[in-house]
Amino acid sequence: MRIRVDPEKCQGHNRCKAVAPELFVLDRFGNASAAGDGHVPPGFEEKARLALANCPEMAVEIVED
Amino acid sequence: MAPRKPVTDWTTDWDHLDPRWREDPFPIWDELRRSCPIAHTERYQGAYLPTRYEDVRAIANDSTHFSSRRVIVREVRPEPIPSPPITSDPPYHKPYKQLLLPSFTAEAMTRLEPKARAICSELIDKFIADGHCDAAQQYTRHIPVKVIAHMLGVPETDSNLFIRWIHEILELGITDDAVLMQAVREMEGYFAGRIAERHDNPERRDRPKDDLIGQLLEARIDGKLLDDQHLNGMLRLLLIAGIDTTWSGIGAALWHLARTPADRDRLIAEPALMPTAIEEFLRAFSPVTMAREVVKDTEIGGCPIKAGNMVLLSFPAANRDPAVFPDADKVIIDRKQNRHSAFGLGIHRCVGSNLARLEMTVAVEEWLKRIPHFTLAGDVAWSEGTVRGPRQLPIKFSP
Numbered sequence: 342m343r344i345r346v347d348p349e350k351c352q353g354h355n356r357c358k359a360v361a362p363e364l365f366v367l368d369r370f371g372n373a374s375a376a377g378d379g380h381v382p383p384g385f386e387e388k389a390r391l392a393l394a395n396c397p398e399m400a401v402e403i404v405e406d
Numbered sequence: 407m408a409p410r411k412p413v414t415d416w417t418t419d420w421d422h423l424d425p426r427w428r429e430d431p432f433p434i435w436d437e438l439r440r441s442c443p444i445a446h447t448e449r450y451q452g453a454y455l456p457t458r459y460e461d462v463r464a465i466a467n468d469s470t471h472f473s474s475r476r477v478i479v480r481e482v483r484p485e486p487i488p489s490p491p492i493t494s495d496p497p498y499h500k501p502y503k504q505l506l507l508p509s510f511t512a513e514a515m516t517r518l519e520p521k522a523r524a525i526c527s528e529l530i531d532k533f534i535a536d537g538h539c540d541a542a543q544q545y546t547r548h549i550p551v552k553v554i555a556h557m558l559g560v561p562e563t564d565s566n567l568f569i570r571w572i573h574e575i576l577e578l579g580i581t582d583d584a585v586l587m588q589a590v591r592e593m594e595g596y597f598a599g600r601i602a603e604r605h606d607n608p609e610r611r612d613r614p615k616d617d618l619i620g621q622l623l624e625a626r627i628d629g630k631l632l633d634d635q636h637l638n639g640m641l642r643l644l645l646i647a648g649i650d651t652t653w654s655g656i657g658a659a660l661w662h663l664a665r666t667p668a669d670r671d672r673l674i675a676e677p678a679l680m681p682t683a684i685e686e687f688l689r690a691f692s693p694v695t696m697a698r699e700v701v702k703d704t705e706i707g708g709c710p711i712k713a714g715n716m717v718l719l720s721f722p723a724a725n726r727d728p729a730v731f732p733d734a735d736k737v738i739i740d741r742k743q744n745r746h747s748a749f750g751l752g753i754h755r756c757v758g759s760n761l762a763r764l765e766m767t768v769a770v771e772e773w774l775k776r777i778p779h780f781t782l783a784g785d786v787a788w789s790e791g792t793v794r795g796p797r798q799l800p801i802k803f804s805p
Contacts, residue, residue: 397755
């Protein structure tokens with residue numbers, strides 16, 4: 342599983358970082374992007390789905406490998 | 407002031423100042439969502455009211471047709487007073503917002519947490535021996551104002567002045583332009599004074615980065631310092647936006663917990679539920695309704711939208727839409743999927759959302775720590791207009 346944050350959609354609500362802190366990083370404006378290369382480590386799939394489901398801007402995307 | 411004409415038909419004559427809306431707006435929105443999801447009124451020189459999440463979202467993301475030059479639905483439409491970035495459209499919006507965002511990240515907010523906890527705890531000290539309080543007047547109203555005064559770098563003792571201005575601008579100002587203009591002028595004078603102090607006082611100038619006034623005095627857009635009009639507008643915005651909004655959010659959370667012992671007991675037994683509970687309070691009792699001005703004809707959800715009208719952009723109504731939130735009318739403190747729009751959607755996402763979350767969390771936690779059992783002790787009074795929350799919240803408890 343991989344995640345990506347659409348930088349055009351993200352408005353820095355911080356919800357992904359709140360529900361899945363291991364999977365996202367924030368820039369100095371609070372906008373999110375996927376940590377590392379976006380690969381979701383085993384065991385973190387549910388957190389990735391929660392991040393997607395809680396993003397008010399629908400900016401979080403999940404690609405199942 | 408003449409009494410308002412009661413609403414006869416919410417689909418063609420809605421009025422957010424109607425006492426029924428103020429008391430309990432949820433059934434009104436639910437009915438409109440079913441029968442007429444984009445309602446209109448001839449009041450306020452013409453305004454639409456979308457109640458579906460998708461329509462609110464579409465409007466919030468469309469600054470071409472829906473301008474932020476006016477963000478409050480009012481009886482009159484005088485020339486807008488700029489308070490960037492909230493009153494700005496692209497491309498002017500982004501540089502102003504980016505000046506503010508680094509000061510309001512979640513990480514920056516963690517540094518404020520001890521201060522926020524101390525404020526809450528000191529407020530509770532003052533009434534806990536009484537066994538009763540008006541939580542809106544003695545607790546929730548003082549928390550955000552003290553925190554934002556601290557962040558701005560103005561005296562906490564000016565709090566009552568700030569609260570009066572906000573009441574005059576956001577509530578009385580909807581129908582009384584003279585009161586609004588007087589409050590804006592007083593705020594302008596106040597901040598002009600605070601800015602002049604910084605210029606005149608070398609001691610303060612030596613540490614300009616300590617607070618938001620200092621930071622904005624040094625801030626540049628395209629290499630240029632902000633002019634006084636824009637700087638003053640931003641400071642007024644920070645003060646207005648950060649106070650009765652979160653006051654309302656904390657108040658609504660305590661109101662719910664006072665009436666719902668099961669949720670109260672569960673939050674005390676399972677403190678790890680606090681983050682989902684706070685998000686759920688934000689969804690179910692979203693305090694803030696914004697507005698847009700239609701500047702070009704368009705269509706939303708199949709409904710023609712005409713330029714010259716305002717739109718009451720009801721994030722609170724969107725957050726009760728059952729198409730997006732199962733059991734939308736129920737407060738579910740462990741709701742796991744919650745993409746609520748309490749802080750807005752699109753480029754105008756509330757710059758203070760992390761601050762509001764911190765203040766709500768700390769205020770509810772500190773309250774439950776000291777006052778785990780409490781009930782309503784009388785009538786609750788709700789604010790009207792742009793920001794909805796309890797302004798009287800009588801509560802009793804065992805001292």
